[in-house]
Amino acid sequence: xxxxxxxxxxxxxxxxxxxxxxxxxxxxxxxxxxxxxxxxxxxxxxxxxxxxxxxxxxxxxxxxxxxxxxxxxxxxxxxxxxxxxxxxxxxxxxxxxxxxxxxxxxxxxxxxxxxxxxxxxx
Numbered sequence: 001x002x003x004x005x006x007x008x009x010x011x012x013x014x015x016x017x018x019x020x021x022x023x024x025x026x027x028x029x030x031x032x033x034x035x036x037x038x039x040x041x042x043x044x045x046x047x048x049x050x051x052x053x054x055x056x057x058x059x060x061x062x063x064x065x066x067x068x069x070x071x072x073x074x075x076x077x078x079x080x081x082x083x084x085x086x087x088x089x090x091x092x093x094x095x096x097x098x099x100x101x102x103x104x105x106x107x108x109x110x111x112x113x114x115x116x117x118x119x120x121x122x
Contacts, residue, residue, distance in 0.1 A: 016041075075110050088113035095122075 016023055021036040030043045081091040091109045098106045104122040111117075 078112060081109060083111035083114060083116055084118065085116040086111060086114040 014023060015021065016034040016037060016039055018039045019034065019037040021034055023032050023034060023041065025032075032041045032043075033039070034041075076092040076094045078090050078092050080089055081093075082089050083091060088111055090113075091111050093110070094108045095105045096108070099121070107120045107122055109118050109120065
């Protein structure tokens with residue numbers, strides 16, 4: 001096992017005590033070898049190492065036609081674009097890459113007056 005008594009780094013099971021590099025994950029061979037300085041650590045050093053992950057997902061909301069008509073304000077950035085349904089001169093937009101990467105994105109426009117929606121492949 002590597003000697004950490006002369007190390008400028010504090011001992012931690014995630015970092016090499018000799019050089020401070022991030023240690024690789026424990027392999028089935030029972031030891032961990034630092035990629036940078038080649039120090040070897042026994043598996044016992046990693047017995048109390050636990051990882052905890054929290055994944056936060058977006059909240060789910062159901063979008064209906066009635067919800068869209070009752071929404072206040074624009075659904076995104078607003079541009080000067082004439083609505084083909086009511087003639088209003090401002091529409092909000094959102095973009096998505098729906099086609100392959102070498103093709104343009106799809107722009108979804110929404111009239112901020114009547115909520116009419118149209119798409120454009122740019």
